[in-house]
Amino acid sequence: MSYLVALDDGHGARTPGKRTPAIPKLGGRSVRENEFNHEVVKYMDIELRRCGFRTLLVAPDDEDIPLSARTSLANAKGADLYISVHYNAGGGEGAETYHWAGSRRGKRAAELIHNQVLRSGVYRKNRGIKTANFHVLRETNMPAVLVEYGFMDDPGLEEAVQMVDPEVQKAFAVATAKGICEYFGVKYVPEAPAKPKPMYRVTVDGKEIFDTAYVEKILGVVKQVIQEKQGEIVIKKL
Structure with missing residues (x-):
């Protein structure tokens, strides 16, 4: 009921x-x-x-x-x-x-x-x-x-x-x-815990720079690499 x-x-x-x-x-x-x-x-x-x-x-x-x-x-x-x-x-x-x-x-x-x-x-x-x-x-x-x-x-x-x-x-x-x-007499159902944000590893020219869950930080690095023409950037989901 x-x-x-x-x-x-x-x-x-x-x-x-x-x-x-x-x-x-x-x-x-x-x-x-x-x-x-x-x-x-x-x-x-x-x-x-x-x-x-x-x-x-x-x-x-x-x-x-x-x-x-x-x-x-x-x-x-x-x-x-x-x-x-x-x-x-x-x-x-x-x-x-x-x-x-x-x-x-x-x-x-x-x-x-x-x-x-x-x-x-x-x-x-x-x-x-x-x-x-x-x-x-x-x-x-x-x-x-x-x-x-x-x-x-x-x-x-x-x-x-x-x-x-x-x-x-x-x-x-x-x-x-x-x-x-x-x-x-109804069971209380708690709120489901928030899922953790996925982590990404950012690498520039084969050198690991940092791990982050924040897309804004990744975009900042991408923008910097493009502006400074630093080389290849790799973003890998962990």
Whole structure:
């Protein structure tokens, strides 16, 4: 059976107020919350589909889609689980995960996802698993989980600056996908390691010059040989 997971990147690109203070490490730049949320959902979409899930992006563009439209779409499509991605505010620090108080399955999903987030390799203070009367938890027909992966205004803005770090975004997406896989009893399929680039040996007039995997470097030598008329150049794949 192929499960359908609704993915919600909280807020829109222009939602008022959902942004960090000016971050000195980013040259005084302020980061919008959706800059993090959108990228995490993008990575999570890839992770889940590789594991055999179907996904539903309830807010695929930069517009601030109303919450009712998001949950109505998930309900209409018969999603099996709803995941809402957020970054917190209020001057604290750490990660916390929410579910609807009356949902036993929602609580189970929140527990599994939260535990994986804490094991993601990105340090977060454990703020626990909580219940809330959020629209996306209350109005969904399926179990729903809302994750706050950090704070936009944490002391020192260390978590804030991580919002635009692709490695952090991907780590949290992978962790969440692993929790979702656990919830459904589906084996997590990791990303295949990148294939190493082929190596080439460059020889000029019978003399080995260097080995390289970078075509640009080879082209530079070829250009030099042609310009200086040095002689015969041989490029052999190793």
